[in-house]
Amino acid sequence: MIEIHNLVKDYGTLRAVDHINFEINEGEILGFLGPNGAGKSTTLKMLTCYLSPTAGNISVENFNVLENSREIRKLIGYLPEHNPLYLDLTVYDYLKFVAEVRELKDFKTSLKNVVEKCGLHGVVSQPINTLSKGYKQRVGIAQAIIHDPKILILDEPTTGLDPNQITEIRELIKELGKEKTLIISSHILQEVQAVCDRIIIINNGKIVANGTTDELKSSFQNKTKLHIEVIANEDEIPKMLEHINNIDILGITPKEDNIIQVGIEYSSENDKRIEIYEFIKSQKWILLEMHREHISLEAVFRNLTIEDGGSE
Amino acid sequence: MNYTKLIANKELKSYFSSPTAYIVLVFFLLISGWFFTSPLFINNIAELASFFNIVPIIFIFFIPAITMSLISKEKNAGTLEILTTFPIKDSEIVIGKFWASLSLIGIGLIFTVVHLLTIVILGTNVDFGAIFCGYLGIIVLGAAYSAIGIFASSITDNQIVAFIISFFIIFFLYIINFSLIFIPDAIVGIFQYLSISYHLSNFFRGVIDTRNVIYFLSITILFLRLATITLESRKWK
Numbered sequence: 001m002i003e004i005h006n007l008v009k010d011y012g013t014l015r016a017v018d019h020i021n022f023e024i025n026e027g028e029i030l031g032f033l034g035p036n037g038a039g040k041s042t043t044l045k046m047l048t049c050y051l052s053p054t055a056g057n058i059s060v061e062n063f064n065v066l067e068n069s070r071e072i073r074k075l076i077g078y079l080p081e082h083n084p085l086y087l088d089l090t091v092y093d094y095l096k097f098v099a100e101v102r103e104l105k106d107f108k109t110s111l112k113n114v115v116e117k118c119g120l121h122g123v124v125s126q127p128i129n130t131l132s133k134g135y136k137q138r139v140g141i142a143q144a145i146i147h148d149p150k151i152l153i154l155d156e157p158t159t160g161l162d163p164n165q166i167t168e169i170r171e172l173i174k175e176l177g178k179e180k181t182l183i184i185s186s187h188i189l190q191e192v193q194a195v196c197d198r199i200i201i202i203n204n205g206k207i208v209a210n211g212t213t214d215e216l217k218s219s220f221q222n223k224t225k226l227h228i229e230v231i232a233n234e235d236e237i238p239k240m241l242e243h244i245n246n247i248d249i250l251g252i253t254p255k256e257d258n259i260i261q262v263g264i265e266y267s268s269e270n271d272k273r274i275e276i277y278e279f280i281k282s283q284k285w286i287l288l289e290m291h292r293e294h295i296s297l298e299a300v301f302r303n304l305t306i307e308d309g310g311s312e
Numbered sequence: 313m314n315y316t317k318l319i320a321n322k323e324l325k326s327y328f329s330s331p332t333a334y335i336v337l338v339f340f341l342l343i344s345g346w347f348f349t350s351p352l353f354i355n356n357i358a359e360l361a362s363f364f365n366i367v368p369i370i371f372i373f374f375i376p377a378i379t380m381s382l383i384s385k386e387k388n389a390g391t392l393e394i395l396t397t398f399p400i401k402d403s404e405i406v407i408g409k410f411w412a413s414l415s416l417i418g419i420g421l422i423f424t425v426v427h428l429l430t431i432v433i434l435g436t437n438v439d440f441g442a443i444f445c446g447y448l449g450i451i452v453l454g455a456a457y458s459a460i461g462i463f464a465s466s467i468t469d470n471q472i473v474a475f476i477i478s479f480f481i482i483f484f485l486y487i488i489n490f491s492l493i494f495i496p497d498a499i500v501g502i503f504q505y506l507s508i509s510y511h512l513s514n515f516f517r518g519v520i521d522t523r524n525v526i527y528f529l530s531i532t533i534l535f536l537r538l539a540t541i542t543l544e545s546r547k548w549k
Contacts, residue, residue, distance in 0.1 A: 049397060050396055050546070051547060073399040074399045084390030089326065097322050101318055
C-alpha cells in the first residue's frame with residue numbers, strides 16, 4: 001500500500017533521513033519508533049506531502065508523492081506533531097471546515113460518527129482553546145478521521161498527556177487500527193508495543209530495526225535467562241554444571257525453608273529447560289518455579305539507539 | 313469543490329470571531345468619515361475627492377493590519393501543516409486568504425456609501441462617473457496592498473514582522489512619487505511608473521486607463537505569486 005524507496009531528506013547540510021526503505025501493507029498498524037530528532041516526523045511529513053524528499057521515492061497506492069500529491073492527500077488522515085488546531089474556532093466550526101475541505105456530503109452523519117468515536121460529547125459547541133489537552137488531542141484525531149481515510153498517520157499522539165488521557169487515547173488508537181492502515185510515531189516504547197503489529201526503529205535517519213515485536217526481541221536475545229526455585233541442598237546445586245553442558249549459573253540465593261533461587265543462563269539456540277528439569281527430577285529436588293526472563297523491547301531499543309548514537 | 317472559497321469563508325469567519333475586524337472597520341470609518349466631512353462644507357462641492365485622497369493613506373496601516381496574521385499565524389501555530397496536507401493547493405490557500413482580505417475591505421467600503429448618500433442629498437449635479445472610477449481605484453488599490461500584505465505574512469511566522477514588512481513595501485511604493493526630485497533624470501520614468509500614487513491619480517480624476525489597471529493587477533498577481541512560491545519553498549529539496 002505504501003512503499004518507500006531510498007528516501008533521503010536534507011535540511012541544508014544536516015541529513016535528517018538517510019536512505020530508508022520500507023513497505024506498509026494494507027490494514028497494518030506500524031509503529032515508528034526512535035529517539036527525538038531521529039527523523040520520524042520528517043519521514044511522516046514527506047509521506048503526507050508536506051515536505052518533498054531530497055532523493056528517493058514514496059508511493060501510496062501507486063500514486064507518487066511528487067506527481068499525484070493531491071490524490072495521496074485525499075487518502076490520508078494526518079495528525080501532525082504537537083497537534084496544531086485553530087484555537088479560535090469552535091469544535092463544530094472546525095470539524096465543519098475540515099468536512100467541507102474533505103468534500104463530505106453528509107456532514108451531520110460524519111460529525112455524529114467522530115463525536116461518538118472520539119468521545120467529544122458535550123464539547124462540540126465550545127471554542128477549542130477552552131478544552132483540556134486530552135480533549136484537544138481528541139479533536140485533532142477527529143479531524144484526521146472525519147473523512148474515514150484509508151491511511152491514518154498520527155505523529156506522537158500521546159505526547160504531553162496525563163496517564164489517564166494516554167490510556168484513553170491508546171484505546172481509541174487501537175479501535176481505529178481495526179479498520180485502517182495506521183502509522184504511529186513515538187519515542188515511547190510501551191506505546192508502540194501496546195498498539196502496533198510491526199515496529200520500525202529509526203535512529204539518526206536510518207532504519208536500525210524492522211519487524212514484529214517478537215522478531216525484534218528474539219533477534220537481540222542470544223542468551224536466555226532462566227529462573228528456577230527448588231527445594232534442595234544448597235551445596236548440591238553446582239552439580240548441575242557437571243551434568244548439563246553449556247550452561248552458566250549466574251547466582252544461587254538461599255531463601256527460608258530450604259528454598260533456593262537459581263539463575264541460569266544458556267545460549268538461546270539450544271533450549272536447556274528439558275535437561276534441567278530431568279536433572280532436578282533425578283536429584284529428587286522439588287521444583288517450585290521455573291520461568292524464562294523475557295528481554296524487554298526497552299533493552300533492544302536502548303541498545304540500538306545508543307550504540308549507533310555513540311559511534312558518531 | 314471550490315477550495316479557494318472555503319479558505320476565504322474560514323478567514324472571514326475568524327476575522328469576525330475576533331476583535332480585529334471590528335476595530336479595523338471602526339477606525340477606518342472614523343478616520344475616513346472625518347476627512348470626508350470636515351472639508352465638505354468649507355469647499356461646498358458635492359464630491360468624494362477628499363475621501364478618496366485619504367483612503368490610500370489609511371490603507372497603508374489598515375491593510376497590513378488585516379493581512380499580517382493571515383499566513384504568519386498559521387505558520388506559528390503549525391496549522392499550516394494541517395492546511396497544506398489537506399488536498400488544497402498552496403495557491404488556493406493564498407488566493408483564498410486574498411479574497412478574505414479583499415472582502416473585509418469591501419465591507420468597509422460598503423459603509424462609506426453613507427458619504428455618497430450625503431453628497432447625493434446635498435449636492436446638485438453629482439459626477440457619478442468620477443465616483444465610480446474613484447471606488448474602482450480604491451478596490452484595485454486594496455487588492456494590490458492585500459497581495460503585498462499576504463506576501464509579507466508568508467515570509468515570517470511573526471505577525472509584527474509581517475506588519476512592518478508590508479507597511480514598508482506599501483509605504484515605499486506610495487512615497488516614491490513624492491521623492492522623484494532626488495532621483496536622477498534618466499531613471500525618473502521608471503520610478504514614477506512604479507509609484508502607486510501616480511497610477512491612482514487617474515482613477516481619482518475620473519479616468520480609467522488600462523495602463524493603470526494593468527499596473528495594479530500586475531502588483532496583485534506578482535505578490536500573490538511570490539507568496540505562493542514562499543509557501544511552496546518548504547518543498548524545495
